[in-house]
């Protein structure tokens with residue numbers, strides 16, 4: 001997940017048909033010989049045209065419905081002022097904590113999205129009215 005200025009980048013899948021229109025964090029499958037961080041940097045370049053630094057993990061490993069993989073999410077930071085472009089997604093939105101419920105997330109993402117308000121809140125404001 002790319003977090004900038006208290007907003008997270010949410011991406012709308014364009015395919016396959018059964019998940020088109022559902023929203024996710026940019027990323028993709030780790031290929032043989034890659035570390036998690038290498039795979040994530042490659043996918044961010046392919047899908048968004050950006051260079052990133054991979055940071056801490058967020059939330060649990062979530063088993064995917066087909067049982068062949070888990071969803072594992074990391075915070076990443078954009079490098080060199082790069083601006084994400086939706087090269088493979090149908091659309092993209094930068095969401096504040098208050099907007100997280102305004103897109104239909106893929107089911108596997110929901111436990112991870114649940115951890116986001118704390119991460120997006122300005123430090124010290126967690127729990128504030």
Ligand SMILES: Nc1nc2c([nH]c(=O)n2[C@H]2C[C@H](O)[C@@H](COP(=O)(O)OP(=O)(O)OP(=O)(O)O)O2)c(=O)[nH]1
Pocket residue numbers: 015016023024025026027028029064071106107108109
């Ligand atoms: N990148 C990403 N994938 C997710 C999320 N949530 C979720 O269930 N997935 C699923 C969708 C896919 O089955 C898989 C991600 O792999 P992918 O995006 O590389 O899959 P794909 O089938 O489009 O592409 P490919 O690797 O087969 O070329 O994980 C998420 O937040 N981000």
